[in-house]
Structures are given as structure tokens and as C-alpha cells.
Amino acid sequence: MRDASHTIQTRGRRYLALAGWVLLCFAAASLGGIFMPGEWYSSLKKPSWNPPGWVFGPVWTALYTMMAVSAWLVWKRGGFAAQSRSLSFFLIQLALNAAWTPLFFGLHWTGVAFVEIVLLWLAIAATLGVFYPVSRVAAWLLAPYLAWVSFATILNYTLWRLNS
Amino acid sequence: MRDASHTIQTRGRRYLALAGWVLLCFAAASLGGIFMPGEWYSSLKKPSWNPPGWVFGPVWTALYTMMAVSAWLVWKRGGFAAQSRSLSFFLIQLALNAAWTPLFFGLHWTGVAFVEIVLLWLAIAATLGVFYPVSRVAAWLLAPYLAWVSFATILNYTLWRLNS
Numbered sequence: 525m526r527d528a529s530h531t532i533q534t535r536g537r538r539y540l541a542l543a544g545w546v547l548l549c550f551a552a553a554s555l556g557g558i559f560m561p562g563e564w565y566s567s568l569k570k571p572s573w574n575p576p577g578w579v580f581g582p583v584w585t586a587l588y589t590m591m592a593v594s595a596w597l598v599w600k601r602g603g604f605a606a607q608s609r610s611l612s613f614f615l616i617q618l619a620l621n622a623a624w625t626p627l628f629f630g631l632h633w634t635g636v637a638f639v640e641i642v643l644l645w646l647a648i649a650a651t652l653g654v655f656y657p658v659s660r661v662a663a664w665l666l667a668p669y670l671a672w673v674s675f676a677t678i679l680n681y682t683l684w685r686l687n688s
Numbered sequence: 689m690r691d692a693s694h695t696i697q698t699r700g701r702r703y704l705a706l707a708g709w710v711l712l713c714f715a716a717a718s719l720g721g722i723f724m725p726g727e728w729y730s731s732l733k734k735p736s737w738n739p740p741g742w743v744f745g746p747v748w749t750a751l752y753t754m755m756a757v758s759a760w761l762v763w764k765r766g767g768f769a770a771q772s773r774s775l776s777f778f779l780i781q782l783a784l785n786a787a788w789t790p791l792f793f794g795l796h797w798t799g800v801a802f803v804e805i806v807l808l809w810l811a812i813a814a815t816l817g818v819f820y821p822v823s824r825v826a827a828w829l830l831a832p833y834l835a836w837v838s839f840a841t842i843l844n845y846t847l848w849r850l851n852s
Binding site for chain 2: 547548551554555558559562604608609611612613615616618619620622623625626627629630631
């Protein structure tokens with residue numbers, strides 16, 4: 525009986541932790557929803573390959589969900605005590621991700637945002653690298669995110685150069 | 689009747705927004721709670737004026753609460769549409785605040801954390817500056833935070849130099 529109740533508690537805590545990671549990632553994501561729709565963005569000169577606006581919402585929703593599951597999979601291997609290094613890299617990339625939207629869409633600092641997204645790209649790549657030995661699935665869950673941010677970096681650079 | 693229901697809806701939305709700001713600030717704050725207690729920190733050489741560990745929890749709780757109210761007071765003046773610039777500064781400082789804990793307590797990168805906290809200090813000072821013309825109360829609510837981060841910057845520098 526004791527073992528059974530212990531298992532249930534552990535499972536409960538695990539799902540609570542998953543909810544925590546989802547909440548944290550969507551706190552960062554919420555900034556995108558706030559700033560995204562704007563006249564300023566519509567008025568920017570864009571390259572021919574700029575994706576239509578409706579693409580960004582579903583893409584980012586999928587990426588933030590995978591991100592949350594990825595962090596949770598690493599967290600499951602011993603929590604913060606055992607994974608402090610890996611999860612630190614994750615949280616730093618999440619903070620850089622959260623800061624990009626106010627820089628680009630809030631302040632229209634497209635040049636500063638470009639420097640920042642390069643740092644974000646490096647932080648995601650580092651996170652993927654430290655996650656890989658802990659959980660291959662967790663690392664692979666970050667691969668589409670890294671690919672999208674690679675594209676977003678080129679897009680940010682192009683929008684900065686076209687409009688300055 | 690219409691006016692009354694409109695007022696109630698507006699008030700409802702306002703309190704919902706306050707809850708949103710509190711949630712967002714405490715999402716950043718939660719990282720402090722995760723990383724704070726550690727053997728590594730206990731083992732650091734500390735200056736004589738280093739505050740005892742129990743001080744940080746209550747101080748940060750008060751500071752994050754004031755921060756949330758401050759942002760909400762600015763948000764109330766026209767929402768994100770009207771205050772995108774001021775609130776962008778706020779969100780950037782919040783992201784820098786969130787990133788400091790994993791840098792210092794997670795990765796033990798005390799030198800990088802020092803550079804980062806200097807950027808945080810500048811971002812808070814800029815936020816206070818852009819908040820002031822919108823709401824003096826909002827600006828003053830950030831003053832204790834700026835004072836504490838000034839102290840934390842000196843403490844971070846000292847801990848970095850003493851232990852490297």
C-alpha cells in the first residue's frame with residue numbers, strides 16, 4: 525500500500541511539474557501574442573520569402589509545447605538538484621526568447637533584436653547539446669525550434685537591413 | 689444599464705490583467721526559489737556584509753509584488769497599444785532578471801552573471817525613466833527594486849572576485 529501511494533504521489537508530482545513547465549514556457553509565449561499584431565510590422569518592407577502572418581501563431585504554439593515537454597523530460601531525471609546545469613541553459617534560452625519580442629515588436633529595435641536572436645540561437649544550440657546525453661528525445665524535441673530560430677535569425681537580419 | 693455593465697466588465701478585465709502581471713512576475717520569481725538553496729552558495733567566500741540567506745526570500749517577494757503592480761499601473765493607461773514602449777522596457781528587465789538566477793546559481797558563472805546584472809540594472813533604470821511620465825506611483829514602486837539590484841550588483845561583483 526505504501527509503495528502504491530508513493531507511486532501515485534510521484535506520478536502526481538510529475539504531472540504537476542509538466543504543468544509547471546508548460547506554464548513557464550507559455551508565460552514567455554504570451555508576450556508574442558501581445559505584441560505580434562501591429563501596424564508597424566505591416567508597414568515594414570519584407571523579402572518575397574517572408575511567411576504570411578498567420579503562420580507564426582501555430583508554429584510557435586507547437587514549438588513552445590515541444591520545448592516544455594523537452595525540459596520536463598530532462599527535469600524527470602533527478603529534478604533540479606541533478607539537472608541544474610542543463611536546466612539552467614534551458615531557462616537562459618527561454619529568457620532570451622522572451623526578451624526578443626519586446627525588443628523587436630515593442631521597441632522596433634531590429635538591429636539590437638538581431639544581436640539578441642544570435643545569442644538566443646547559441647543558447648538553444650547549447651541547450652540541445654547539454655540535453656542530448658540526458659535524453660535524446662528531449663534534444664530532438666528542440667531541433668525544430670533551433671531550425672525555426674535559424675530561419676527567424678535570417679528573417680530578422682533581412683528585415684533590419686531592408687528597413688534601415 | 690449598458691454603462692454599468694461596461695464598467696463591471698472593465699473592472700473585471702483590469703483585475704484579470706493585474707493577476708496576469710502578478711503571474712508573469714512570479715514566473716520569473718519562481719526560478720529564484722528553485723535555484724537558491726545550494727551547497728555551492730554556502731561554500732562561497734563571502735564579505736562580512738553579506739546578508740543572511742533568509743533575507744532574500746521576503747525581500748524578493750516584496751519586490752516582485754511591487755514590480756507587478758507597477759507594470760499594471762502603466763498597462764492601465766491604454767493597455768499594450770498605448771504603452772508598448774514602456775512595457776517593452778519592463779518585459780526586457782524581467783527577462784534579464786529571470787536569466788540572472790540560472791547564470792549565477794545554476795551555472796555558477798559569477799563573472800557572466802555580473803555582466804548580466806549590470807545590464808539588468810540599466811534596464812530597470814530605463815524602465816523607471818519611461819514609467820515616470822506615465823505614472824509617478826509606478827516609477828516609485830520600482831525604486832526599492834533598483835536600490836536592491838544596486839546592492840546585489842556590488843554583492844555579485846564581490847562574490848565573483850573573492851572566489852576566482
